[in-house]
Amino acid sequence: MLRTIGRGSLSEALRAVLWIARFVCLLLVALMGVLAATAIFAYATGGASMPGVLIEVLSPAHLVLPGILIAAGGFFVAYFIVDRLTRIFATLAAGDPFVHENAEHLRAIWVAMVAFELARYAVAAGMALLRQIVLETGDAASAGEIKADVWLVEPVIWFAILVIAVLAEVFREGARLRDEQKLTI
Amino acid sequence: MPIRVTLDRILLERRMSLTELCDRVGITLANLSILKTGKAKAVRFTTLEALCRELGCQPGDLLHYIDEEEAKKDAAE
Numbered sequence: 001m002l003r004t005i006g007r008g009s010l011s012e013a014l015r016a017v018l019w020i021a022r023f024v025c026l027l028l029v030a031l032m033g034v035l036a037a038t039a040i041f042a043y044a045t046g047g048a049s050m051p052g053v054l055i056e057v058l059s060p061a062h063l064v065l066p067g068i069l070i071a072a073g074g075f076f077v078a079y080f081i082v083d084r085l086t087r088i089f090a091t092l093a094a095g096d097p098f099v100h101e102n103a104e105h106l107r108a109i110w111v112a113m114v115a116f117e118l119a120r121y122a123v124a125a126g127m128a129l130l131r132q133i134v135l136e137t138g139d140a141a142s143a144g145e146i147k148a149d150v151w152l153v154e155p156v157i158w159f160a161i162l163v164i165a166v167l168a169e170v171f172r173e174g175a176r177l178r179d180e181q182k183l184t185i
Numbered sequence: 186m187p188i189r190v191t192l193d194r195i196l197l198e199r200r201m202s203l204t205e206l207c208d209r210v211g212i213t214l215a216n217l218s219i220l221k222t223g224k225a226k227a228v229r230f231t232t233l234e235a236l237c238r239e240l241g242c243q244p245g246d247l248l249h250y251i252d253e254e255e256a257k258k259d260a261a262e
Contacts (some may be wrong), residue, residue, distance in 0.1 A: 183226035185216045 004092075012052035018086040032072035039065045066130075070123055077116045079100035084109050097176035106168035113161050117154070187256040188214055189249045192221045210235040 003009035043065070084105040091097050196203065203221065204245075207214045212232060219225050220232075233244050 180226045183219060183224060185212065185220045185225045185228050185232050 005097060006095035007093065009093065011089050015086060015089035017123050018082055018089055022079060022082045022086055025082055029072055029079055030073040032068055032075060036065065036068045036072060039068060065124075066127070073119065074116070077112055080112050081109050098170070098171060098178045100175045103168050103172035103175060106164055106171055110161050110164040110168065113157065113164070117157060117161075125149055186188060186223065187251050187253055188223075189251050189256075190220055190223050190225070191247060191249060192217075192236075195246060199240060199242075200227055206236075209239040 005011050088097075088102050088105050091099055091102055196206065203217055204214060207217055210217075210232070212235070220228065228248075233247070236242075236247060237244060
């Protein structure tokens with residue numbers, strides 16, 4: 001029968017997958033950072049010494065740059081969550097899941113998810129404002145490119161946040177019971 | 186905790202070492218030390234039974250209830 005925790009278990013396999021996902025997230029954050037820096041450089045210098053293809057990809061800068069920064073933020077949150085999950089799965093693979101650190105990791109995950117959701121609403125509101133400003137300048141084509149319909153409340157995400165918040169408390173209680181068990185003679 | 190464990194006093198009265206008691210009741214020295222120093226959170230009936238049998242005493246001889254103030258003094262010491 002397939003073991004779910006301990007050495008050579010499913011947890012250990014998932015931990016390896018999470019480790020790869022963490023690395024990919026970190027790479028994407030770095031890539032977005034480089035793209036943002038390039039876009040700022042292109043905006044500042046008018047793209048004098050840059051290849052035409054890159055200039056095309058990064059223009060118009062006032063529309064592309066916020067998108068890159070939002071993506072960088074999203075990938076950073078994803079990295080943060082995956083990193084915490086990797087640490088949780090390390091304890092699962094070691095066969096000792098009920099430790100206080102896991103409760104803290106789960107709490108950090110749901111707080112990060114709440115922060116990301118709220119930031120997403122703020123960004124969407126900002127994009128709607130930007131679209132209005134661009135529309136007022138008479139550039140309807142550019143205004144049409146600005147997506148401002150991403151601030152719909154996602155019940156699934158909020159449900160997941162609540163579930164993780166409850167699980168964090170379950171782990172805290174589990175860790176407390178384990179400590180008590182250790183001191184039962 | 187307002188429950189004081191008087192294992193050290195009884196061991197002294199019986200002229201028995203903690204190591205000897207470990208061997209007799211089959212509990213590790215580390216666990217008996219936790220019990221003796223009052224750090225234990227709970228005691229199993231089976232442990233209590235073994236201790237009472239080997240020490241020839243009653244549970245009440247091993248465990249004493251003290252009031253909160255005295256317990257705080259004990260913890261500070």
